[in-house]
Amino acid sequence: MTVRELNENVDKILQDIPDRDFDKTCILEDFGNITREALALHPEEEISPDRCQKVLGAANTRALGYPLQYILGEWEFYGLKFRVGEGVLIPRADTEALVDVSLVQLRKMHKKLDRKVHVIDLCSGSGCVAISIAKKMEEAAQLYAVELSGEAFPYLSENVRNNNVNVRLFRGDVMDGRMLDNFRDPIDDERFIPIDCIVANPPYLTDDEMSNLQREVTFEPETALYGGSDGLKFYRVIACMWNYLLTPGGLMIFEVGDNESAIVSRILEENGFGDIFTEKDGAGIIRVVGGHKM
Secondary structure, three states: OEHHHHHHHHHHHOOOOOOHHHHHHHHHHHHHOOOHHHHHHOOOOEOOHHHHHHHHHHHHHHHOOOOHHHHHOEEEEOOEEEEOOOOOOOOOHHHHHHHHHHHHHHHHHHHHHOOOEEEEEEOOOOOHHHHHHHHHHHHHEEEEEEEOOOOOHHHHHHHHHHOOOOEEEEEOOOOOHHHHHHHEOOOOOOOEOOEEEEEEOOOOEOHHHHOOOOOHHHHOOHHHOEOOOOOOHHHHHHHHHHHHHEEEEEEEEEEOOOOOHHHHHHHHHHOOEEEEEEEEOOOOOEEEEEEEEO
């Protein structure tokens, strides 16, 4: 089969996929080592049966609605590569707003305190938030990541290693108060390590949203998506329980779902946070809500 014929076959297989051209390009490059340039300059080049089989197999899997990111096995977020697969939430561009806001706030805090800032990333998943912050802050921050899922945790560990960052990992349930014991001072266990910032992209989909998921999203872990009947249970618990670790003036910064910013702001206020701020994502939707411990 030639490059041109393989391209036409993949095009036909993916005819019902909304972003067909992008997905086709990724599959041809990743599984067939066929670039756009090769397609344009060498359309009649013969492709080995093995390479054809890999490309067509990936295309057929994608046509079933299986996420492209899982097929490729990795995805880019904040300019970094992250290993992904079944059992871990796929990093999304929307979440880059959470990293942007966190970096702005943490750099201000680092300059003011003149010391390394300590940051916990809750519901870490692939680690895309913690690792991106750690990469940009380098020696200015110590990152900790907490993740419960036994399927997601190996991806988190691998991504920390692959991106060569200093992120300490903890496996456990952010809804369980006993997790706070992991942050006790190693010298004086009556005290906790001073935590300057807690960031989280918790599960926040509601009952209605879970019942109307896009086909691709149904392959992602429900535990990383479902935030209780109203989508807010993680915000309530995290704001109430984890603020205990924060230093005075410390930050709590959340990613939020569509139309959740006002109520998450109120949850923060009810739990002793002030100077509430919000930030929009690239689509103009308020995606980030944060506040300072008063």
